[in-house]
Amino acid sequence: MxxxxxxxxxxxxxxxxxxxxxxxxxxxxxxxxxxxxxxxxxxxxxxxxxxxxxxxxxxxxxxxxxxxxxxxxxxxxxxxxxxxxxxxxxxxxxxxxxxxxxxxxxxxxxxPENPWYAHNLGHLYDVALNRPHDALPLLAQATEAQTGEADIAASYAHALARCGKLVLAKKILKRAIRHGATADQMALWRWLDAGAPTTGESGPDPQRPADSKRKAKRRRARERQSLGD
Structure with missing residues (x-):
């Protein structure tokens, strides 16, 4: 050159x-x-x-x-x-x-310590691939690392409920949305409050596909930020 x-x-x-x-x-x-x-x-x-x-x-x-x-x-x-x-x-x-x-x-x-990778993979396991038990450790890791992130906590609560841990799911979500909740998170709360009924579906997705592009953009930036990039 x-x-x-x-x-x-x-x-x-x-x-x-x-x-x-x-x-x-x-x-x-x-x-x-x-x-x-x-x-x-x-x-x-x-x-x-x-x-x-x-x-x-x-x-x-x-x-x-x-x-x-x-x-x-x-x-x-x-x-x-x-x-x-x-x-x-x-x-x-x-x-x-x-x-x-x-x-x-x-x-x-x-x-392995990146909470956004753990969250996104856990959410895929739970909602897209019907593997909530595999999702739990990943979502627990992400929730512990990002305690102020209601989106992550909602994903964790969703997977917990699907694994039969309803009391803990409600505790996690209630704490996450105590200062306000999105419509999706309120729908998730109502589902939990009703006992997380199963209807052949996994329950309300705390991050609906209609929101995926907005959330994806924000989460991508955080993934890079957490690496100091």
Whole structure:
């Protein structure tokens, strides 16, 4: 790569860093990232940087494309937990729940202490894959690590109730929503208060699919923040 090319890449990288720091909208940052990806060699540090952010920033808009970007990162850096997590989130949004769970399992194996990976995997086990008993230790871990997160506590309460631990489920949820609750969390409370009746369904999902993109965006940022990225 010539000197002018390297300087252009450095300048583009600075522009992207500034745009991310200023929290510009994705539609203003994604074209810059695409330019950086095209201008750099596959597997190089700036190429990986561009593809990571293309996956992370684009997942709620185009999860299929975000999954492609994440897989490209993993071809060169198989231990990139963030790429595995974005792949898991993208596959969740696409409805490929077993694939999503495998991706989150890989992310959590790399960073076992990450509560957001534990929560997302536990929630998949409980609601999408009908494995509430497998979900419990993951959701307990996430709840203990993020005591102020009502979303996480609601997922834990849901799985507890499905495992027959209704009293503890109500205690966990009541404590989490004492300062206010979303409509989904109130629906979950009413279900618990009615004895968590089974009707062939798993019960009310504390994070309905209609909310998944909003929650996904917030949770993705927290996943990265918890790693100091």
């Amino acid at each position: 010539g000197r002018s090319g390297a300087e252009d890449i450095d300048r583009l990288r600075r522009d992207i860093d500034r745009a991310l720091a200023d929290k510009l909208d994705a539609d203003r940052v994604l074209p810059l990232l695409a330019r950086l990806a095209r201008a750099t060699s596959p597997g190089s540090e700036p190429w990986l940087y561009a593809h990571r952010h293309l996956a992370e920033m684009g997942v709620e808009h185009d999860p299929w494309r975000a999954a492609l970007f994440a897989r490209r990162v993993l071809q060169f850096h198989e231990e990139d937990d963030g790429a595995w997590a974005v792949l898991g989130l993208a596959q969740s949004l696409l409805g490929n729940y077993r694939y999503a769970a495998r991706a989150y399992e890989r992310a959590l194996a790399i960073v």
